[in-house]
Amino acid sequence: MISVAIDGPAGAGKSTIAKTASKKLGYIYIDTGALYRSIGYFVVSNGGDIDNAESVVSFLPNISAEIKFIDEAQHVFINGEDVSDKIRTEEISRAASKVSAIPKVREFLLELQRGFAKKYNVVMDGRDIGTVVLPNAQVKIFLTASAEERAKRRYKEQIERGLDVSFDEILADIKERDYRDENREIAPLKPAEDSILVDTSNLNIEQSVQAVIDTVKSKIGE
Numbered sequence: 001m002i003s004v005a006i007d008g009p010a011g012a013g014k015s016t017i018a019k020t021a022s023k024k025l026g027y028i029y030i031d032t033g034a035l036y037r038s039i040g041y042f043v044v045s046n047g048g049d050i051d052n053a054e055s056v057v058s059f060l061p062n063i064s065a066e067i068k069f070i071d072e073a074q075h076v077f078i079n080g081e082d083v084s085d086k087i088r089t090e091e092i093s094r095a096a097s098k099v100s101a102i103p104k105v106r107e108f109l110l111e112l113q114r115g116f117a118k119k120y121n122v123v124m125d126g127r128d129i130g131t132v133v134l135p136n137a138q139v140k141i142f143l144t145a146s147a148e149e150r151a152k153r154r155y156k157e158q159i160e161r162g163l164d165v166s167f168d169e170i171l172a173d174i175k176e177r178d179y180r181d182e183n184r185e186i187a188p189l190k191p192a193e194d195s196i197l198v199d200t201s202n203l204n205i206e207q208s209v210q211a212v213i214d215t216v217k218s219k220i221g222e
């Protein structure tokens with residue numbers, strides 16, 4: 001089985017790029033951020049205290065998380081409920097970032113992620129895929145873009161959706177999330193030693209997808 005690990009900060013276009021590249025390669029795409037978001041969503045919607053690790057961890061024994069593919073799209077089910085369309089809010093982004101810093105939450109999700117790579121050729125996108133989840137992945141890519149460029153993209157996206165947002169707040173939020181993800185004690189966001197850096201600051205989606213595909217092909221010799 002071939003595993004392509006794609007790690008990098010929020011807003012670098014990772015999921016769009018990884019999804020499109022996986023289709024072209026004929027591999028399964030796994031968005032691991034959705035798992036952390038789903039745990040965050042479950043805790044928040046069941047009255048847990050997202051800032052208290054003990055409270056979050058107390059929910060884990062009652063959570064069964066599954067990934068299913070519907071029309072080729074990944075859906076996350078928590079205790080049988082499809083939560084996929086409820087986990088994309090700013091509130092759940094923050095909750096996901098917080099629960100992802102808790103070691104027991106990471107441990108809880110580890111086997112689920114590894115299981116897919118055992119069965120299928122995968123493109124797996126996250127923060128610690130090349131470093132922790134799939135340290136033996138044949139291809140490791142660290143996909144990034146400057147914080148300003150990521151904020152610009154997020155701002156444009158929100159304005160197009162008709163939301164009234166401030167660029168400075170978005171930039172501050174991105175920087176805060178980067179800081180938390182990069183400085184947490186467990187599985188901090190950092191490039192694996194054997195990863196290849198793809199910086200999308202000056203690339204459009206198509207060029208970024210091509211850069212990923214070229215990197216995969218050069219590594220696996222196709």
Ligand code: DC
Nearest residue numbers: 010032033036096097100126127128
């Ligand atoms: O990629 P995303 O924005 O959906 O991820 C949500 C949060 O989950 C983000 O703050 C980082 C965290 N995360 C993680 O710690 N490890 C992963 N493999 C994927 C996401």
